[in-house]
Amino acid sequence: MMPLDEPGWLPSLRLAIEIAATAAFALSGVLVAARKRLDAVGVCVAAFLTAFGGGTLRDLLLDHRPFFWIAQVDYVWGIMALSVAAMLFMRARHIAPTERLMRWPDTLGLGLFAAIGTDLAMAQGTPALLAVCLGVTTAVAGGVLRDVVCNDIPQALHDHRPYALCAFAGGWADVGLRQLDAPAWLPLVACLLVTVSLRFIALRWNWQLPAWKL
Amino acid sequence: MMPLDEPGWLPSLRLAIEIAATAAFALSGVLVAARKRLDAVGVCVAAFLTAFGGGTLRDLLLDHRPFFWIAQVDYVWGIMALSVAAMLFMRARHIAPTERLMRWPDTLGLGLFAAIGTDLAMAQGTPALLAVCLGVTTAVAGGVLRDVVCNDIPQALHDHRPYALCAFAGGWADVGLRQLDAPAWLPLVACLLVTVSLRFIALRWNWQLPAWKL
Amino acid sequence: MMPLDEPGWLPSLRLAIEIAATAAFALSGVLVAARKRLDAVGVCVAAFLTAFGGGTLRDLLLDHRPFFWIAQVDYVWGIMALSVAAMLFMRARHIAPTERLMRWPDTLGLGLFAAIGTDLAMAQGTPALLAVCLGVTTAVAGGVLRDVVCNDIPQALHDHRPYALCAFAGGWADVGLRQLDAPAWLPLVACLLVTVSLRFIALRWNWQLPAWKL
Numbered sequence: 259m260m261p262l263d264e265p266g267w268l269p270s271l272r273l274a275i276e277i278a279a280t281a282a283f284a285l286s287g288v289l290v291a292a293r294k295r296l297d298a299v300g301v302c303v304a305a306f307l308t309a310f311g312g313g314t315l316r317d318l319l320l321d322h323r324p325f326f327w328i329a330q331v332d333y334v335w336g337i338m339a340l341s342v343a344a345m346l347f348m349r350a351r352h353i354a355p356t357e358r359l360m361r362w363p364d365t366l367g368l369g370l371f372a373a374i375g376t377d378l379a380m381a382q383g384t385p386a387l388l389a390v391c392l393g394v395t396t397a398v399a400g401g402v403l404r405d406v407v408c409n410d411i412p413q414a415l416h417d418h419r420p421y422a423l424c425a426f427a428g429g430w431a432d433v434g435l436r437q438l439d440a441p442a443w444l445p446l447v448a449c450l451l452v453t454v455s456l457r458f459i460a461l462r463w464n465w466q467l468p469a470w471k472l
Numbered sequence: 473m474m475p476l477d478e479p480g481w482l483p484s485l486r487l488a489i490e491i492a493a494t495a496a497f498a499l500s501g502v503l504v505a506a507r508k509r510l511d512a513v514g515v516c517v518a519a520f521l522t523a524f525g526g527g528t529l530r531d532l533l534l535d536h537r538p539f540f541w542i543a544q545v546d547y548v549w550g551i552m553a554l555s556v557a558a559m560l561f562m563r564a565r566h567i568a569p570t571e572r573l574m575r576w577p578d579t580l581g582l583g584l585f586a587a588i589g590t591d592l593a594m595a596q597g598t599p600a601l602l603a604v605c606l607g608v609t610t611a612v613a614g615g616v617l618r619d620v621v622c623n624d625i626p627q628a629l630h631d632h633r634p635y636a637l638c639a640f641a642g643g644w645a646d647v648g649l650r651q652l653d654a655p656a657w658l659p660l661v662a663c664l665l666v667t668v669s670l671r672f673i674a675l676r677w678n679w680q681l682p683a684w685k686l
Numbered sequence: 687m688m689p690l691d692e693p694g695w696l697p698s699l700r701l702a703i704e705i706a707a708t709a710a711f712a713l714s715g716v717l718v719a720a721r722k723r724l725d726a727v728g729v730c731v732a733a734f735l736t737a738f739g740g741g742t743l744r745d746l747l748l749d750h751r752p753f754f755w756i757a758q759v760d761y762v763w764g765i766m767a768l769s770v771a772a773m774l775f776m777r778a779r780h781i782a783p784t785e786r787l788m789r790w791p792d793t794l795g796l797g798l799f800a801a802i803g804t805d806l807a808m809a810q811g812t813p814a815l816l817a818v819c820l821g822v823t824t825a826v827a828g829g830v831l832r833d834v835v836c837n838d839i840p841q842a843l844h845d846h847r848p849y850a851l852c853a854f855a856g857g858w859a860d861v862g863l864r865q866l867d868a869p870a871w872l873p874l875v876a877c878l879l880v881t882v883s884l885r886f887i888a889l890r891w892n893w894q895l896p897a898w899k900l
Contacts, residue, residue, distance in 0.1 A: 291843075297895040299850045300843030303830075314747075319528075321537050323749050331813045345898050385545045402517075402621065407830065409839045411623045415505075415514030422513045467511040470559050533742075535751050599759045616731075616835065625837045629719075629728030636727045681725040684773050 264443040272370070272446075279367020282360040284309040284337045287404045288344045289353065294408045302341045304404050309337055311400035316375045316392060320382060361461075365424075369453030371397040372425035373446045376432045386437075390429035393449075398422045418467045420460040428453030478657040486584070486660075493581020496574040498523040498551045501618045502558045503567065508622045516555045518618050523551055525614035530589045530606060534596055575675075579638075583667030585611040586639035587660045590646045604643035607663075612636045632681045634674040642667030692871040700798070700874075707795020710788040712737040712765045715832045716772045717781065722836045730769045732832050737765055739828035744803045744820055748810055789889075793852075797881030799825040800853035801874045804860045818857035821877075826850045846895045848888040856881030 287308030291301040310327055317325050327334065348356070375396030379389035398414050398421070405412040414421050432449040459465070501522030505515040524541055531539050541547065562570070589610030593603035612628050612635070619626040628635050646663040673679070715736030719729040738755055745753050755762065776784070803824030807817035826842050826849070833840040842849050860877035887893070 292898050294839060294844075295898075296839070296843045297846040297897065299895060300840070301898070303843055318532065318746065319539065325747065328812065328816065331815055334815055334819070345896065384542065387545055387548055388542065391548070406621060406623075407834060407840060407843070409623065409834075409837065411508060411510070412514070412621060415510045415517055415621070416508075418511040467513060468559065469511065470506050470509075470515070532746065533753065598756065601759055601762055602756065605762070620835060620837075623837065625722060625724070626728070626835060629724045629731055629835070630722075632725040681727060682773065683725065684720050684723075684729070 264441065268443055268447075275363070275366045275370050275450075278363035279370060280309050280333055281336070281340060282363035283367060283400055284340055285344065285356065285360055286364065286401065288341055288348075289357070290404055290408050290410070292344075292348075294410075296408070298341075298345060301345060302338060304408060305337050305341045306334075307407060308400045308404040309333070311403035312371060312375075312396045312398060313400075315399045315403075316378065316396040319392060319395070320378055320384075322378060322382075365454050365457045366450065368397045368421065368425050368457065369428050369450040370446075372429050372453060373432050373449035376429045376449065377446070380433065380436060386430075386433045390426060390433060393429040393432070394422050394425045397425045418469060420456065420465055420467060423467070424453045424456040424460065427456055478655065482657055482661075489577070489580045489584050489664075492577035493584060494523050494547055495550070495554060496577035497581060497614055498554055499558065499570065499574055500578065500615065502555055502562075503571070504618055504622050504624070506558075506562075508624075510622070512555075512559060515559060516552060518622060519551050519555045520548075521621060522614045522618040523547070525617040526585060526589075526610045526612065527614075529613045529617075530592065530610040533606060533609070534592055534598075536592060536596075579668050579671045580664065582611045582635065582639050582671065583642050583664040584660075586643050586667060587646050587663035590643045590663065591660065594647065594650060600644075600647045604640060604647060607643040607646070608636050608639045611639045632683060634670065634679055634681060637681070638667045638670040638674065641670055692869065696871055696875075703791070703794045703798050703878075706791035707798060708737050708761055708765070709768060710791035711795060711828055712768055713772065713784065713788055714792065714829065716769055716776075717785070718832055718836050718838070720772075720776075722838075724836070726769075726773060729773060730766060732836060733765050733769045734762075735835060736828045736832040737761070739831040740799060740803075740824045740826065741828075743827045743831075744806065744824040747820060747823070748806055748812075750806060750810075793882050793885045794878065796825045796849065796853050796885065797856050797878040798874075800857050800881060801860050801877035804857045804877065805874065808861065808864060814858075814861045818854060818861060821857040821860070822850050822853045825853045846897060848884065848893055848895060851895070852881045852884040852888065855884055 284305040287304035287306070288301055290308075291304035294300075296304065310333075313326050317323065372393040374393075376389050376393030379392040380386070384392065401414050402412040405414075428449040428451075431452040432445040435445040435448050498519040501518035501520070502515055504522075505518035508514075510518065524547075527540050531537065586607040588607075590603050590607030593606040594600070598606065615628050616626040619628075642663040642665075645666040646659040649659040649662050712733040715732035715734070716729055718736075719732035722728075724732065738761075741754050745751065800821040802821075804817050804821030807820040808814070812820065829842050830840040833842075856877040856879075859880040860873040863873040863876050
């Protein structure tokens, strides 16, 4: 088998996804805060919780220090600017198009953050099932924290559309390729592809998680 | 005084209680999630939070690593299977008998987890009052997290029936026997006995925590 | 410039503020718990969460061990006594005067805890913006946790009166004076003064955080 070198454009693509996804996560916090009529402080806190909550919980649960945001002060400034800009310029008529626009970076972030979390956990020797769960936690916990603080039932646990489940499948793709000794960059790409295509298919054909016929 | 050797059946009994209690905690998460109409992902998350939340918070607050569930991947599979089985087979008419059945393992778990938490904290030289509080946290925080994520006021803080308070008394029995140089297994058994009998008496005679006559 | 020695009364003043503020934070937990009709256990838990939640989260996020309350068992007894005393003696007619009385120690605590958190973070080499945010978190997170557990939208994110924002300004005063090589005690005093005066002015002239005209 020919060696598969890491394509040169991969790190840039990864960074671009990370920035776009962090912005989409923060914006989703801003929108929930707006719907709940939080004040300016609440809008910023919701944006931070959504963008940083999952990665912080992952670092806590993996005992991984320093926390990832120590090296990302730029993101902190960026999220603040985004929150203020949203409060200044966003009006009711912008919400629906913004949400449509956010769908792609949000889904890409779901896959990317799940892969990063799974990889970090595997690197510490965590058993595969736990590593995948920690990956999903990385991707989803920010949104859960946002909804908890805003006093909603978390959307990711409630709306019967596959979201965390797509990241769960993606995480297993990542773990599987690692066990096959694939080149280092392949598991991440596979996790992204599986997560994003599943999510796309699920939304396109309106898949529903089984409701409990109690 | 004759030396009190650890009875040979004690480790098996402890393991049996641990498994039964973990299953009861997870099931209580499943039931709350069902009542709140969460989807399949939400049901699993509620089960995990209830079963693992208390121990994880204890490990965080005691800085005890690796987290206890790293060595318990079997429990993770078990809780997943339990959640799926409940969604497949449990119907409205099963809920009341299930809840009756869960009462005993749940109470045994309350005592066992309080004792484990208290012992871990004492072993690190934590002052007695804090050790007992951390023991109660170990036993109760999972249920509190479950209710917070499901957007309920936590039952353990709200239903005026003694629950955490029984574990608090049990924790002091544990700490007291430790200070009397009792053999290593006795404090755990005493904590279990005190917690379980208090909880039984409280439910039997319908004791109520004082309501605030504001 | 003449050296500015630390005034001899400063440590005592700092301790007095710390005790008064911890009591005020705990009492605010007690009052929210009472309004939500929690039981005796819930009242104590709300008091502890409000008083200790912010500092605990700060220690977690800065990886600072042992947790500050390990050295403060006296505070734990004190908060328990306060909770029980409130349940025994406080009646509906006492609530409004108690809340008026708590306003000052609460605001002083806001400034003090923000300064302590900011200083701890700066001492670990955290970038200034993050240090200030961690200071604000120290001061505000306890109240947020209290409201989350009591199933309210957090007051600090919702009531449109400047609270966290005053601590944010105070934190920047602290950081600024540190960069000017001011004597060690000056940044803390400056943070206190800025926070308290801003909060006083904001309440006096009824400043409102911008509401989002969506």
